[in-house]
Amino acid sequence: MHVDQELPPAAGPGNRKPSSNRMADDLTVAIRTYLFFGIPTKRQPVSLVRAVQYIRRKLPECELCDAELETLIARHAIAAGYMIHFDGGPPRPM
Numbered sequence: 001m002h003v004d005q006e007l008p009p010a011a012g013p014g015n016r017k018p019s020s021n022r023m024a025d026d027l028t029v030a031i032r033t034y035l036f037f038g039i040p041t042k043r044q045p046v047s048l049v050r051a052v053q054y055i056r057r058k059l060p061e062c063e064l065c066d067a068e069l070e071t072l073i074a075r076h077a078i079a080a081g082y083m084i085h086f087d088g089g090p091p092r093p094m
Helices: 018-038 048-058 066-079
Strands: none
Touching (some): 018 048, 018 066, 048 066
């Protein structure tokens, strides 16, 4: 490499595209909003199908597939103390 040429920035968490960082933040906010305002009590299980539908309406530009969204929603719900209703498609190997 020539001395005048710049090296590309190293890949890492700080060098993500701003749009992907913003999408991740928007997705987190949408999931938490659904959990805290869309579920009446923590005694009622979170329907993953309804949660995915909500996310798709709020963030139509989200590029995650339904399975990835379900996993992300389930992780947020479990961390917040909610029960999960896995009412999607057939079981998938993890």
